[in-house]
Amino acid sequence: MLFSFILLLCEALIKSYQTWYKGGVFKLYFYIKKANKEFKLFQEIFKELEQINSNILEGILNNKQLLLNLLNTHKDYKPIIENISHNFDYVLKHFNLIEEWLLSDDFNEKYKKENHPYPSLLDPKKLNDEKEEINYTNIPA
Incomplete structure (x- = not known):
């Protein structure tokens, strides 16, 4: 589970870095917040599954x-x-x-x-x- 959260955070960092010239660094907070929301949704689905x-x-x-x-x-x-x-x-x-x-x-x-x-x-x-x-x-x- 932690691995999938790390992947979502990395995706947020990459998005931020790719648009640094458009203020992507300032949007990093919102990207991380979105990644956290997606992770919680996945976590709800997988709480019954013991191993992915x-x-x-x-x-x-x-x-x-x-x-x-x-x-x-x-x-x-x-x-x-x-x-x-x-x-x-x-x-x-x-x-x-x-x-x-x-x-x-x-x-x-x-x-x-x-x-x-x-x-x-x-x-x-x-x-x-x-x-x-x-x-x-x-x-x-």
């Missing part, structure tokens, strides 16, 4: 902004945040499909507005269709 392997950390760094936007969109819907944290490796592997479903109007209507206790990470309609890339016949339990 390098593949998960690499996936987080590659999809950091997209993941933050997705988590921020659903921050008030705790069941989906828990579902994402429990299946984090799978979410990173199929991020585009999951993001498309979680940002859809169908998901909001069927799960989020009703505060459904067991939200699906993938669209159930697409999972029933055998022509889809991911369906009930080719995904692990």
Whole structure:
């Protein structure tokens, strides 16, 4: 966990240094504050996980902004945040499909507005269709 915080701080320092001629040094405080906020969000997700392997950390760094936007969109819907944290490796592997479903109007209507206790990470309609890339016949339990 400390390693990811150090990476976020280094990113803030690099941003500040790259724009030193525009007053980046004065913006350093705000960059560090933003890094701290992002770290706290990641910390909430991973408090249930005891150990983060390098593949998960690499996936987080590659999809950091997209993941933050997705988590921020659903921050008030705790069941989906828990579902994402429990299946984090799978979410990173199929991020585009999951993001498309979680940002859809169908998901909001069927799960989020009703505060459904067991939200699906993938669209159930697409999972029933055998022509889809991911369906009930080719995904692990």
